[in-house]
Amino acid sequence: QQQVKQSPQSLIVQKGGISIINCAYENTAFDYFPWYQQFPGKGPALLIAIRPDVSEKKEGRFTISFNKSAKQFSLHIMDSQPGDSATYFCAASKGGTSYDKVIFGPGTSLSVIP
Amino acid sequence: DVKVTQSSRYLVKRTGEKVFLECVQDMDHENMFWYRQDPGLGLRLIYFSYDVKMKEKGDIPEGYSVSREKKERFSLILESASTNQTSMYLCASSYPYGYTFGSGTRLTVV
Numbered sequence: 480q481q482q483v484k485q486s487p488q489s490l491i492v493q494k495g496g497i498s499i500i501n502c503a504y505e506n507t508a509f510d511y512f513p514w515y516q517q518f519p520g521k522g523p524a525l526l527i528a529i530r531p532d533v534s535e536k537k538e539g540r541f542t543i544s545f546n547k548s549a550k551q552f553s554l555h556i557m558d559s560q561p562g563d564s565a566t567y568f569c570a571a572s573k574g575g576t577s578y579d580k581v582i583f584g585p586g587t588s589l590s591v592i593p
Numbered sequence: 594d595v596k597v598t599q600s601s602r603y604l605v606k607r608t609g610e611k612v613f614l615e616c617v618q619d620m621d622h623e624n625m626f627w628y629r630q631d632p633g634l635g636l637r638l639i640y641f642s643y644d645v646k647m648k649e650k651g652d653i654p655e656g657y658s659v660s661r662e663k664k665e666r667f668s669l670i671l672e673s674a675s676t677n678q679t680s681m682y683l684c685a686s687s688y689p690y691g692y693t694f695g696s697g698t699r700l701t702v703v
Contacts, residue, residue, distance in 0.1 A: 488633070513691065515692075520696065520697075522685070522694030522696050522697050523636070523683070523692075523694050524694065525692065568635065580638070581687075581692060583635050583636040586636075
C-alpha cells in the first residue's frame, strides 16, 4: 500500500511534442504529490508538486493532472525540448508527520529527440 | 542557495572493506535520508534520521548503518562492502514536503 507505480519506464518524444508520464498510488493518506527531475550525474531536484484538493497545477510547460477518485496523477510536458531529457520520478508523501518520508516511483527516462 | 554535499563523487572499494559515505547539509534541516539508486529499481530508502543521534531503518537497511553526531552531517557506513552494494548513493535533507538531494556518490565494490 506504500507503493507508487509509474509508467512508462522509458519514453522517446520528438522535439515540440507532449511527454506524458503516469503514476498511481494506493494509500489514500497521501496528501502531497511531487515530481522530481534528475539529469545525468546529478541528484533529483523538485520540479513541481500538487495537493489533492486541486485537479491540475501548471508551471510553465509542466502540468500535473490529478484524479483523486482514481488515485492517479500524471505529468505533462508541453512543447518538449532536448533539454528536458532526464529521468522523472513521481512521488507521494503524508502530511502531519515529523519525518516527511517520501515514497518514490521507479522513474521514467525521457529522451527528447530533435 | 541551499546545498547538500556528498564528499565523494566516485569511490572504488574492495570486498570486505569498511566504507564511509559522508553527507553535509547547510540548511539546518532536521530530517536527512540515504537512498540508493539502481536502474529499474528507482530510489530505495536505506536509513533516515529526524534528529541528532536518532536513526530509523528504511526499506533496505541490511548491510548498512548510519551515524548522525551533528545536525548537519549524516554518514552512511557499509560495515563490510560487498559487490551487490555497487550502486549510486544519494543523500537528501528535507524541508516540509520537499527534498534537496546531493549529487550522489557512485560506489563500485570490486
